[in-house]
Amino acid sequence: MIGMKEAVQRGLLRSFVWRGRASRAEYWWFVLFMMLCSWGADASAAVSDTTPLVPLLAGVFCLALGIPFVAVSVRRVHDIDRNGAWALVTLLPLVGLVFLCKRGDPMPNRYGPPPTSDLLVSTSQ
Structure with missing residues (x-):
């Protein structure tokens, strides 16, 4: 299974x-x-009441994570x-949660091989 560090790296590198x-x-x-x-940015913005630059930078940072999140x-x-347009369905509270928690196809589908095969290939080299 993938860990947090690798997931964040993949998410940012594949933005x-x-x-x-x-x-x-x-x-x-x-x-x-x-x-x-987001919580860190909110906390830093709340603490920094003297400089308006910190909340602005925190907001820009959170917005910058939007594109990798959509990807x-x-x-x-x-x-x-499912087609990428189905990502919009994930905005619906209960339906979206069901889609996001559903187990992926164990076999290759029209979008490529299962994500776990990336891990198997990279660790065996």
Whole structure:
């Protein structure tokens, strides 16, 4: 299984990669990273009442994570063999959670091989 460090690296390095697949672990680790960054940015903005630059930078940082988040969300729905547009469905509270928690296809689908095969190839070399 993928860890948080590798999930964040993949999410950031593949920010503009809309093809391929992302496992549940990769998606949820990246979501946790985004939440922690958001809380950190909010806390730094709340503490810094003298300089308006800190809240502005915190906001820009959170917005900058938006593109990688959309990309990993699209790759996540690809893992369950759905078109990237289905990532919009994930915005619906209960339906989205069901889609994001669904186990990915264990076999290659039209979006590529299972994400775990990336790990197997990279660790065996």
